[in-house]
Amino acid sequence: MEQPVLLTSVHVVDPQGPWHNQVVDVLLQGGQVADIGPSLKAPEALVLSADGSMVSPGWIDGQAHFREPGLETKEGMNSGLDAASRGGFTHVAVLPSTSPCVDHASAVRNTLALGAQAQVAGIPAEALALACLSEGGQGAQLAEMHDMSEAGAVAFTDDTPLDRISLLQRALTYSKVHGKVVVDVPLDRDMNAGGLMHEGVYSTQMGLIGIPHEAETLRVSRDLDVLKYAGGRLHLATLTCAESVAMVREAKRAGLQVTCSTTAAHLMFCDEDLAGFVGTLRVSSPFRAKSDRDALREGVLDGTIDMVVSDHRPEDLEHHDVEFMLSPDGMATLPSAFSLALSGLKESASDSKAAVEALVSAMTQGPRNVLSLAPSHLEAGQKCDLTWFHPDMAHRSHGGTKGVNLPPLKEGQTGQVLGVFHANRSWTVQG
Secondary structure (H helix, E strand, O other): OOOEEEEEEEEEEEOOOOOOOOOEEEEEEEEEEEEEEEOOOOOOEEEEOOOOEEEOOOOOEEEEEOOOOOOOOOOOHHHHHHHHHHOEEEEEEEOOOOOOOOHHHHHHHHHHHHHHHHOOOOOOEEEEEEOEEHHHOOOOOOOOHHHHHHHOEEEOOOOOOOOOOOHHHHHHHHHHHHHEEEEEOOOOOOOOOOOOOOHHHHHHHHHHEEEEEEHHHHHHHHHHHHHHHHHOOOEEEEOOHHHHHHHHHHHHHHHOOOEEEOHHHEEEHOHHHHHOOOOOOOOOOOOOOHHHHHHHHHHOOOOOOOOOOEEEEEOOOOHHHHOOHHHHOOEHHHHHHHHHHHHHHHOOOOOHHHHHHHHHHHHHHHHHOOOOOOOOOOOOOOOEEEEEEEEEEEEOOOOOOOOOOOOOOOOOEEEEEEEEEEEEEEOOOOO
16 A cells, blocks of 8 residues: 555544544555545545445454464465455454464464465455464363463464363463453353254254254353353353343443354344255354344344454365255355344344444454454554445455355345555555
8 A cells, every 4th residue: 555545535433533423534644544534635645435435443353264274275364364354354363273273372473474474465454363272272271371372362262162161260260360361152062962053943844953042051151150250351252142142241230351242144144044954054153043133133232242253264165065964164254244244233223323333343342352452543643454334335245265155145235345454555446
């Protein structure tokens, strides 16, 4: 981004920033926000405009899998960060459940080095390193959390449910020292083992083993009790149930240091969408009933749910093009995460403005709080880190990912990314 860029007549969405809700011009130059205000003049700048477009601080994806090292044929750091940039994200927290996994300091440094190489290549999005809680991600012996924190890990997760209470207890205790959040996926895999989707009317009609609400809610309750005892910081990843949201809401009111997330796709899809055996929609934790989806939306709108993540899990054609029973869990969601989440929230919000503000908060300030990142706002003199988008434009994927397991788009789906600007790197639809 050597040439200055002037974004004209953009609506600022930055609830904690000085320009929130104002329509202004934004001048970007030399990797910084050079000026903000109405009717700016910059004859040498590349002028970018789109009627009704908006700009916000750069979005952060709190959970994505790039398959490197081990399964680069499915993705890789470069293609993953490229897809993230095209999806509107300037930062991505990269999951550590690779092969080998990220369970020691040198592996954390390798993740960051791979991300740095992508930035040298001009890709805007930056990789943040998530690290395993346990050695080998096996859930038995606690990994060297302090060393990995010093190496740059922003949070700790095995990317799988923690079955041993003692491991969670010790991890939370240590989190009081290094200050990084401990992440658990609240799902009891032993309850209806082999379940393929939510247990309900549709699983019964399809003749499939279902995963009941209780597989999640029992773990949420357990984890909150452990947090009360051990202290520290706990994040519950990929909530799917109305009762789970209610328990976290109450725990926050009681003063516990707990945060939570759901995925963009969980704000759009429910178990009904799997009818017809749509293998692409097999995810873990599963899409549940419409009432649960509505509760997730309300949780984002009222701030109970801190982060909306992509949970990007790309697959190649060989592993994706199989029958439903063999379908791997997960979708390649980065290219459409914003649209999935926004279109879902619009169906439940009082108006489009409320949906946009809640989602932007869950992809900017929320992740920064969870991952202990410095605040970022749209201000003159600040490092360039922003996302340009249109909330009402029909959605079209900008691609970038190697993954073929892309989520199906619904009729009328809106929300289009127009560009990202991060330091001296950028990607735009008009560039």
